[in-house]
Amino acid sequence: MKTFVKFYISLDSSITTTTMAVFNLTVNNKKVKVDVEPDMPLLWVIRDFVGLKGTKFGCGMAMCGACTVHLNGQPIRSCQTPISVVAKNAKITTIEGIGEVQLHAVQQAWIDEQVPQCGYCQSGQIMSAVALLKTTPNPTDEDIDAAMSGNLCRCGTYDRIRKAIHKASDTIKGSAGVGGGR
Amino acid sequence: MTSRRNFLKTTSLTTFGFALGVSSFAKDATLKKITPAIVSLEINPFIIIDTAGNITLVNPRPDMGQGSTQAVPSLLAEELEVTLEKVKIVQSDGKGKYGDQTSGGSSSVRALWQPIRKAGAAAREMLTETAAKRWNVPISECFAQDGKIVHRGSGKSLTYGELADDASKLEIPKNPKLKEAKDFKIIGKYNKRLDVPERVTGKAVYGLDVDVPGMVYASIVHSPMLHGKIASIDDTETKKIAGVLQVVRTERPMPHRKSEAVAVIATNWWAALKGKKALKVQWDNGNYDKTLSTQKYFDATYEAAKKEGINYEEKGDFSAKYASAKQKTEANYETPFLAHAPIEPENAIVHVKDDGTIEIWAPVQGPDWALRDVCGYMNVKPEQVKINVTLLGGAFGRKAYHDFLLEACHLSKELKKNVKVTWTREDDITQGPYRPGMLSHLQGFVENGKITGFHHHAIGESIAGQVFKGLKDDEADPWLTGEISPENSKYNFATASKISWTNVKTDIPVVWWRSVYASNFGWGQECFIDELAHLAGKDPLQARLDILSDERFRKVLETLAEKANWKEKLPAGQGKGIAVFRSFDSISAACVTVSKQENGVKIDKVVSVIDCGYYVNPDNVKAQTEGNIVMGLTSAIKDGITFTNGVCDQTNFHQFNLMRINEAPKMEIHIIDSGANPGGVGEPGLPPIAPALGNAIFAATGKRIRKLPFDISNIG
Numbered sequence: 001m002k003t004f005v006k007f008y009i010s011l012d013s014s015i016t017t018t019t020m021a022v023f024n025l026t027v028n029n030k031k032v033k034v035d036v037e038p039d040m041p042l043l044w045v046i047r048d049f050v051g052l053k054g055t056k057f058g059c060g061m062a063m064c065g066a067c068t069v070h071l072n073g074q075p076i077r078s079c080q081t082p083i084s085v086v087a088k089n090a091k092i093t094t095i096e097g098i099g100e101v102q103l104h105a106v107q108q109a110w111i112d113e114q115v116p117q118c119g120y121c122q123s124g125q126i127m128s129a130v131a132l133l134k135t136t137p138n139p140t141d142e143d144i145d146a147a148m149s150g151n152l153c154r155c156g157t158y159d160r161i162r163k164a165i166h167k168a169s170d171t172i173k174g175s176a177g178v179g180g181g182r
Numbered sequence: 183m184t185s186r187r188n189f190l191k192t193t194s195l196t197t198f199g200f201a202l203g204v205s206s207f208a209k210d211a212t213l214k215k216i217t218p219a220i221v222s223l224e225i226n227p228f229i230i231i232d233t234a235g236n237i238t239l240v241n242p243r244p245d246m247g248q249g250s251t252q253a254v255p256s257l258l259a260e261e262l263e264v265t266l267e268k269v270k271i272v273q274s275d276g277k278g279k280y281g282d283q284t285s286g287g288s289s290s291v292r293a294l295w296q297p298i299r300k301a302g303a304a305a306r307e308m309l310t311e312t313a314a315k316r317w318n319v320p321i322s323e324c325f326a327q328d329g330k331i332v333h334r335g336s337g338k339s340l341t342y343g344e345l346a347d348d349a350s351k352l353e354i355p356k357n358p359k360l361k362e363a364k365d366f367k368i369i370g371k372y373n374k375r376l377d378v379p380e381r382v383t384g385k386a387v388y389g390l391d392v393d394v395p396g397m398v399y400a401s402i403v404h405s406p407m408l409h410g411k412i413a414s415i416d417d418t419e420t421k422k423i424a425g426v427l428q429v430v431r432t433e434r435p436m437p438h439r440k441s442e443a444v445a446v447i448a449t450n451w452w453a454a455l456k457g458k459k460a461l462k463v464q465w466d467n468g469n470y471d472k473t474l475s476t477q478k479y480f481d482a483t484y485e486a487a488k489k490e491g492i493n494y495e496e497k498g499d500f501s502a503k504y505a506s507a508k509q510k511t512e513a514n515y516e517t518p519f520l521a522h523a524p525i526e527p528e529n530a531i532v533h534v535k536d537d538g539t540i541e542i543w544a545p546v547q548g549p550d551w552a553l554r555d556v557c558g559y560m561n562v563k564p565e566q567v568k569i570n571v572t573l574l575g576g577a578f579g580r581k582a583y584h585d586f587l588l589e590a591c592h593l594s595k596e597l598k599k600n601v602k603v604t605w606t607r608e609d610d611i612t613q614g615p616y617r618p619g620m621l622s623h624l625q626g627f628v629e630n631g632k633i634t635g636f637h638h639h640a641i642g643e644s645i646a647g648q649v650f651k652g653l654k655d656d657e658a659d660p661w662l663t664g665e666i667s668p669e670n671s672k673y674n675f676a677t678a679s680k681i682s683w684t685n686v687k688t689d690i691p692v693v694w695w696r697s698v699y700a701s702n703f704g705w706g707q708e709c710f711i712d713e714l715a716h717l718a719g720k721d722p723l724q725a726r727l728d729i730l731s732d733e734r735f736r737k738v739l740e741t742l743a744e745k746a747n748w749k750e751k752l753p754a755g756q757g758k759g760i761a762v763f764r765s766f767d768s769i770s771a772a773c774v775t776v777s778k779q780e781n782g783v784k785i786d787k788v789v790s791v792i793d794c795g796y797y798v799n800p801d802n803v804k805a806q807t808e809g810n811i812v813m814g815l816t817s818a819i820k821d822g823i824t825f826t827n828g829v830c831d832q833t834n835f836h837q838f839n840l841m842r843i844n845e846a847p848k849m850e851i852h853i854i855d856s857g858a859n860p861g862g863v864g865e866p867g868l869p870p871i872a873p874a875l876g877n878a879i880f881a882a883t884g885k886r887i888r889k890l891p892f893d894i895s896n897i898g
Binding site: 019020036037039040041044048049052053054055056057058059060061063064066094095096099103107110111114115116117118119120121122123126144145146148149150151152153154155156157158159160161162 | 245246247248249374375377378379381382383384385386387388390391424425450451452453455456523524525526527573574575576577578604606607608801805806808809810811812813816834835836840841842843844846848849
């Protein structure tokens with residue numbers, strides 16, 4: 001049974017005894033300093049040391065996408081990205097950082113289409129969708145499938161995710177209310 | 183002089199100007215002057231209207247994505263004539279005064295439909311009576327509207343807050359008048375869920391998101407063969423890892439047995455996980471490498487299928503009629519073990535305090551069950567335990583099984599610390615509990631173009647027997663037989679019918695999974711009905727209608743036929759399949775359309791129809807049914823759980839694949855407004871999905887699939 005996973009990052013997670021190190025990061029435009037082991041995945045740095053809990057743990061091997069954040073605007077699986085590979089000047093954006101002043105069009109579309117059920121995977125889904133619309137402002141269903149197939153949803157909200165992305169696309173293009181209706 | 187203690191007491195009493203519960207909560211000292219409302223003794227939600235007019239509902243059904251935090255307050259808001267935004271929701275904590283509190287069995291609206299509405303209506307009547315008295319006008323001239331009582335003639339009004347204190351002194355009406363359906367403003371109407379914004383901004387707090395000051399993190403090495411004994415532990419490498427505090431022997435308490443385990447305790451989760459990976463544990467696995475085998479289990483079920491089971495119900499002499507039948511067939515239908523795999527893994531924080539009290543933060547489906555299990559395991563009284571239920575990042579039955587919570591209890595007691603246990607995905611997939619794999623042995627015959635004889639022999643492990651123990655060997659698991667009983671299966675088999683069962687035991691832990699055994703037996707029943715329809719030379723829809731007199735079933739099937747355009751002529755290589763199944767008081771049917779592709783098929787579309795009686799929010803009924811389509815298809819064409827040589831063959835989502843967005847078909851949901859009592863919504867949409875797919879594949883390719891899961895890209 002084949003699985004289609006884009007963005008799969010495979011890193012050797014062999015056990016090494018390491019010492020702590022200080023890392024300076026920019027998370028959601030704020031500078032933060034953490035003192036952690038260099039092999040700690042960005043996910044756990046964000047959650048347990050920066051204190052932002054919106055990014056989720058689901059599988060620990062980049063198979064579910066719940067941990068998706070942006071690194072310089074690119075979606076990455078933070079559970080498979082050691083903090084040591086994150087460049088000093090890199091900009092990290094999490095779910096908390098995309099709609100701080102006003103909800104992002106993707107978040108609003110998620111509300112309009114009532115996408116979430118349990119909602120646990122939706123931070124990752126939204127981060128993938130935001131990244132998709134940056135590079136592909138007018139995505140086809142095939143574009144959506146390709147960009148979103150790395151994000152699992154056990155509640156099965158895929159049909160609504162597709163509709164919401166089309167709706168957000170319309171909003172961003174300034175033609176709110178066209179398409180994506182229920 | 184007012185002491186601080188007295189001041190607090192007075193304040194709390196004025197705050198709780200009026201409260202309406204469904205049963206007595208007089209034990210609570212701070213609330214003892216509040217009038218308890220005894221409307222029903224079955225369920226015990228807790229409704230408070232304070233002197234500022236704030237309305238609080240203690241919701242007795244945790245939200246795992248099924249929408250209970252909208253559905254339950256909607257019932258109250260409707261009768262109380264307030265908008266949903268006005269009702270503040272507090273999650274119940276498991277205490278007995280709140281009654282049954284488990285999100286399971288698609289029960290939230292079914293169970294609370296009457297009690298919550300009655301409580302709301304009683305409060306409305308008491309507030310109305312209070313206003314009428316104050317104005318000295320007849321009650322009939324007063325009505326409730328948007329949080330106020332209004333006098334029809336003069337237009338003057340009083341807020342609920344202004345009336346709450348006096349209203350609380352009235353006797354509570356035992357049979358308040360409920361609103362008629364035609365007057366509903368919220369129930370049955372589209373309303374956005376108020377909890378969605380926090381779920382799209384990262385603000386929603388799930389179990390895994392809770393931090394408690396002073397807590398340590400635990401990662402647990404579970405027995406690879408589930409029940410092995412620890413022979414030796416080498417923690418040399420683990421202890422070198424920065425952040426690791428200690429390595430301790432512990433246990434995994436399951437309802438039917440305990441397993442040995444080792445916990446790595448650390449100052450942060452990553453360190454605990456690294457420590458776990460570096461730990462070397464030798465296990466004495468006894469015979470589990472031979473006994474823990476899904477192949478052996480299924481071999482035993484197929485052996486049982488050759489023999490007579492224990493009769494649960496028989497009409498006519500099925501065996502004799504089957505023996506002499508001219509047009510007959512039989513088949514075995516298999517469904518696999520499955521993991522629930524909620525995306526939020528199992529987790530819990532427990533603090534066993536010095537004074538013996540226990541505080542818990544955990545995503546549990548049933549705080550009442552969790553409290554019962556914690557009290558039993560820790561040997562404490564309910565009043566010594568405080569459970570803070572968080573949001574659940576999916577559950578599907580898994581989080582009503584409390585091994586992960588009791589692990590945290592055990593560790594906190596041993597370590598005298600606040601402990602957060604987090605399972606890895608590998609723990610979740612390899613340790614169970616799982617939906618049991620089951621076998622349906624089916625026999626049937628047709629006479630004069632009609633299906634007139636049917637026998638379902640349900641074979642496999644009993645969830646009730648394993649989880650609750652206490653079932654006698656000849657006692658039927660009520661779920662196992664209930665799912666295929668005449669209450670749910672309304673076909674009239676004119677000549678003879680039989681339901682029988684055989685319990686095949688396994689050491690693999692099993693538990694309820696979305697729609698429980700209906701998810702297993704819908705597959706066999708509805709595919710085999712299809713086989714019998716073809717044997718009778720009938721259209722599969724017509725063959726079903728020929729043996730159904732139940733009006734609701736007929737309506738569901740006829741609606742499905744119309745919406746899915748069942749009668750249309752399809753090009754060669756395309757096919758449609760239908761299935762219908764009743765579970766949790768709701769009837770759901772599905773039509774799947776597939777088209778041939780190389781060696782397999784592609785799912786083009788799924789149309790689903792559900793009659794769940796009265797419902798709260800049509801959009802949520804649709805959302806749950808969409809979820810059931812995806813989970814039902816996943817259970818058919820993605821991975822099952824298998825054990826070989828004692829070990830689970832799947833470890834994470836690369837081996838236990840779930841359906842992804844690129845595989846999800848177009849879907850369409852239709853709801854029947856039957857006006858019947860509310861049925862379940864969270865589960866009933868699932869059972870017909872897999873058999874509708876199997877029947878569609880037969881229609882498109884002539885290939886009859888009888889074993890799940892199968893590879894849809896290569897159906898042979």
